Amino acid sequence: MNSINKTIATAQRSMQICNACRYCENLCAVFPAMTDMRDFDTPSLDYLANLCHQCGACFEACQYAPPHPFAVNVKQALSEQRADSYARVSPSRRIWTLVQRHGAIAGVALAALFSIILIIATAWTSSASLLVNHDGNFYALMPHGVMAFLGLVSFAFGVLGSILAAHRFQRDAGAKLDRVAWRGALRDATTLRYLGDDLCGAERLLLKRWQKHLHHFMTGGFLLCFVSTSLGTLAHYVLDSPAPYPWYSLTGLTGSVGGLAMLLGTTGLIGLKMYRPAQGDDATRAMDVGLVTLLWGVAATGLLLRFAGDSSVMGLVLMVHLGFVFAFFVTLPFSKMIHIPLRLLALARFHTRAGSHRLT
Amino acid sequence: MSMSGAESGASETVDFSTDVLVAGGGNAALTAAICAAEAGARVMLVEAAPQQWRGGNSCHTRNLRSYHDQPYDVLVESYSEQEYWEDLLRVTAGKLDEPLARMTIRESGNAMRWMQRQGVRFQPALSGTLSLSRTNAFFLGGGKTLMNQLYARAQALGVDIHYETAIEQLHFEGSELKSVGVRRRGFPARVRARALVAASGGFESNLDWLAEAWGDAARNFLIRGTTYNKGVVLRQLLDHGAAPVSTADQCHAVAIDARAPKYDGGIASRLDCVPFSIVVNRNGERFYDEGEDFWPKRYAIWGRLVAAQPDQIGYSIIDSKSIDLFMPSLFAPVVADTIEDIARQLNLDPHAVGATVDRYNAAVVDGSFDHQQLDDCHTEGLSPDKTHWARRLDEPPYYAYPLRPGITFTYLGVKVNDRAQVLDHNAQPWTNVFAAGELMAGNVLGQGYLGGIGMTIGTVFGQIAGEQAARYVAALSDAA
Numbered sequence: 001m002n003s004i005n006k007t008i009a010t011a012q013r014s015m016q017i018c019n020a021c022r023y024c025e026n027l028c029a030v031f032p033a034m035t036d037m038r039d040f041d042t043p044s045l046d047y048l049a050n051l052c053h054q055c056g057a058c059f060e061a062c063q064y065a066p067p068h069p070f071a072v073n074v075k076q077a078l079s080e081q082r083a084d085s086y087a088r089v090s091p092s093r094r095i096w097t098l099v100q101r102h103g104a105i106a107g108v109a110l111a112a113l114f115s116i117i118l119i120i121a122t123a124w125t126s127s128a129s130l131l132v133n134h135d136g137n138f139y140a141l142m143p144h145g146v147m148a149f150l151g152l153v154s155f156a157f158g159v160l161g162s163i164l165a166a167h168r169f170q171r172d173a174g175a176k177l178d179r180v181a182w183r184g185a186l187r188d189a190t191t192l193r194y195l196g197d198d199l200c201g202a203e204r205l206l207l208k209r210w211q212k213h214l215h216h217f218m219t220g221g222f223l224l225c226f227v228s229t230s231l232g233t234l235a236h237y238v239l240d241s242p243a244p245y246p247w248y249s250l251t252g253l254t255g256s257v258g259g260l261a262m263l264l265g266t267t268g269l270i271g272l273k274m275y276r277p278a279q280g281d282d283a284t285r286a287m288d289v290g291l292v293t294l295l296w297g298v299a300a301t302g303l304l305l306r307f308a309g310d311s312s313v314m315g316l317v318l319m320v321h322l323g324f325v326f327a328f329f330v331t332l333p334f335s336k337m338i339h340i341p342l343r344l345l346a347l348a349r350f351h352t353r354a355g356s357h358r359l360t
Numbered sequence: 361m362s363m364s365g366a367e368s369g370a371s372e373t374v375d376f377s378t379d380v381l382v383a384g385g386g387n388a389a390l391t392a393a394i395c396a397a398e399a400g401a402r403v404m405l406v407e408a409a410p411q412q413w414r415g416g417n418s419c420h421t422r423n424l425r426s427y428h429d430q431p432y433d434v435l436v437e438s439y440s441e442q443e444y445w446e447d448l449l450r451v452t453a454g455k456l457d458e459p460l461a462r463m464t465i466r467e468s469g470n471a472m473r474w475m476q477r478q479g480v481r482f483q484p485a486l487s488g489t490l491s492l493s494r495t496n497a498f499f500l501g502g503g504k505t506l507m508n509q510l511y512a513r514a515q516a517l518g519v520d521i522h523y524e525t526a527i528e529q530l531h532f533e534g535s536e537l538k539s540v541g542v543r544r545r546g547f548p549a550r551v552r553a554r555a556l557v558a559a560s561g562g563f564e565s566n567l568d569w570l571a572e573a574w575g576d577a578a579r580n581f582l583i584r585g586t587t588y589n590k591g592v593v594l595r596q597l598l599d600h601g602a603a604p605v606s607t608a609d610q611c612h613a614v615a616i617d618a619r620a621p622k623y624d625g626g627i628a629s630r631l632d633c634v635p636f637s638i639v640v641n642r643n644g645e646r647f648y649d650e651g652e653d654f655w656p657k658r659y660a661i662w663g664r665l666v667a668a669q670p671d672q673i674g675y676s677i678i679d680s681k682s683i684d685l686f687m688p689s690l691f692a693p694v695v696a697d698t699i700e701d702i703a704r705q706l707n708l709d710p711h712a713v714g715a716t717v718d719r720y721n722a723a724v725v726d727g728s729f730d731h732q733q734l735d736d737c738h739t740e741g742l743s744p745d746k747t748h749w750a751r752r753l754d755e756p757p758y759y760a761y762p763l764r765p766g767i768t769f770t771y772l773g774v775k776v777n778d779r780a781q782v783l784d785h786n787a788q789p790w791t792n793v794f795a796a797g798e799l800m801a802g803n804v805l806g807q808g809y810l811g812g813i814g815m816t817i818g819t820v821f822g823q824i825a826g827e828q829a830a831r832y833v834a835a836l837s838d839a840a
Contacts, residue, residue, distance in 0.1 A: 016688070017628055020627070020628040020629075020687065020688060020689065021626070022486045022487065023486070023502025023505075024502070025486050026500055027500070060501075061501035061502055061505040063503065063504045064626070068624060
């Protein structure tokens with residue numbers, strides 16, 4: 001509890017100095033949002049912290065940053081506040097803390113566990129063998145119904161948990177979100193407007209641009225994979241045409257392109273994280289690495305499956321891929337993925353405040 | 361060009377040799393370095409501060425004042441040369457070099473564009489900055505972001521930048537600068553330069569020099585910016601025969617929160633409560649009309665006003681009616697439910713303060729309060745009267761803010777011509793010494809201040825100094 005109070009006190013002190021200075025006013029949404037506040041209680045700080053995209057432009061702009069005695073570090077203060085807000089709205093604080101502590105490997109470890117369970121379960125219950133060529137027919141090893149059921153259950157678990165967290169966040173925020181607000185929020189989110197890449201400093205500019213592009217690749221690829229799965233589901237139930245689908249089919253193409261984009265994006269983002277070593281101002285760094293690694297695994301195993309379809313290891317690869325996918329779903333509320341609903345809600349709230357979107 | 365010719369007093373080896381040596385690391389210095397490099401000169405820049413403190417006072421700035429005949433980028437409407445000139449004339453009461461000032465104003469239009477070509481970006485006037493959007497262009501991310509971009513640009517142009525490198529001794533031969541003795545991270549070194557641009561600030565960080573000008577009162581001043589402007593280069597230029605401009609007791613000073621740190625409090629320690637308050641000194645007495653004019657037009661005189669008070673301290677007192685009328689303060693105000701209590705917390709005589717407030721309240725003539733107009737709320741029969749925004753202090757809780765003079769920068773500098781060349785007492789220019797920024801701002805600001813003009817002066821004269829220094833060096837090469 002002590003460290004949380006310290007986090008809040010630090011954030012409050014920083015905000016007070018920021019309010020008296022205001023030079024960062026047009027760097028991003030955080031500063032205009034801060035302008036109307038005189039008191040910085042926890043819900044207000046949570047709002048600002050989730051509006052923040054961890055870009056660091058304000059830290060480089062700040063004449064009160066260390067070594068100045070005021071030692072203002074808004075990036076770090078909001079990063080810690082944000083991590084704390086994630087923990088507080090999470091469906092289970094205990095699970096959250098556990099995952100946070102083992103951030104980088106938690107997701108992958110769970111994926112490995114699921115994979116092993118699936119392999120063992122299939123080996124025990126299925127009449128078909130795992131190490132035989134099945135001509136790309138997944139359902140010889142695991143009935144479609146079972147696969148769909150497992151997928152749905154893990155997905156529902158993840159989504160419901162995320163909805164619960166989002167509800168907790170919004171309940172404390174108390175802002176009414178209308179259509180204009182959501183339109184603004186979605187626009188800012190899909191363009192990553194506040195991942196500041198258009199500020200000064202040559203090296204910084206390059207890195208920030210890369211981060212934006214790679215993030216777009218990752219999410220774009222992910223969405224394409226989602227489209228692919230949906231098309232496959234449609235094909236299965238509506239068109240009576242089950243998997244496997246040829247690579248040149250719409251289902252096949254969206255899946256392959258999506259998976260490739262996702263692989264490129266996640267590989268690049270992992271590389272960026274390694275290139276910029278920890279500077280102590282990123283409280284969710286472990287979770288960031290963990291999520292990006294897990295997603296890398298999802299993409300890599302998925303692409304492998306595409307190529308291994310007609311081989312004798314298809315079964316194994318399938319189980320590993322499913323392990324990664326289910327782990328990703330299940331950890332949705334306990335991973336960095338929670339930034340999606342929370343940041344969207346913060347952005348939507350930003351777009352409801354009349355005077356607060358003065359940004360050029 | 362060959363290195364022939366004996367150096368005056370040179371017994372040490374030369375460690376560095378350059379075309380243009382720029383002394384300083386702020387806006388004027390970087391502007392000069394970039395312009396000289398763009399013009400083809402080899403440039404070396406020496407900044408006394410370490411990298412994390414680079415940029416001097418420029419890191420605390422937020423805008424520059426720019427003339428424009430039509431809306432441009434973040435500047436709305438127009439701000440003519442004539443209006444700019446009249447504003448400057450008014451605040452300086454005519455104490456300036458007219459041709460240089462007019463040139464500065466004329467060139468201010470280009471200053472913003474020049475900055476943009478270096479990659480600097482601007483933002484609309486900050487919320488709470490009192491209608492400056494017509495006259496002042498604000499740097500996106502403030503002065504430190506501006507400096508980050510100028511440093512990046514200078515490095516990209518190949519300027520040789522040395523941090524923690526302070527100038528100790530200028531070596532002349534007559535009026536020609538031959539070399540400079542520096543101390544580089546503690547170790548002495550010698551730089552031979554064909555031209556020098558002196559852009560290393562005023563002497564505001566030098567408490568001893570301030571005391572020479574102000575007496576003991578200077579000990580109670582706060583310095584709003586850098587600790588590195590000791591005036592070393594300025595002193596040597598003046599000692600070597602440069603003609604001085606303005607005087608040692610002239611400066612840009614504002615009243616800031618007395619609890620601000622001694623140095624580098626910057627913009628955050630500014631207080632905007634004065635027009636809505638009464639201000640008393642250590643003896644509990646008022647000493648000036650707090651409501652004389654809008655704050656942006658008066659804030660610059662309050663530094664000197666408080667400096668003239670005993671112990672260089674003042675106390676701004678408001679009641680709950682006014683607490684939301686100005687930008688939130690950095691430090692929490694002193695709060696109490698009675699005037700006597702506030703006085704006690706401030707270590708003032710409660711009877712004296714109480715009497716002042718009673719006298720003030722009795723003299724208030726009711727009017728219709730409007731903080732956006734020069735309203736008719738005033739006092740009658742007081743000495744001094746409060747001529748606008750005067751309301752009775754009668755609704756607790758009461759709030760008080762202690763004020764001290766905060767020096768932004770000093771005006772005593774070197775006289776220059778329109779090519780930024782330093783002039784001697786016969787108004788003759790030195791061959792190869794140029795000045796820009798605070799070190800020569802006194803040519804344009806004999807007294808008083810106009811918000812944003814400091815950076816304008818730095819950019820305009822930085823450009824001229826850099827170009828002229830490069831031109832001089834090129835002419836030497838042609839002649840050789």
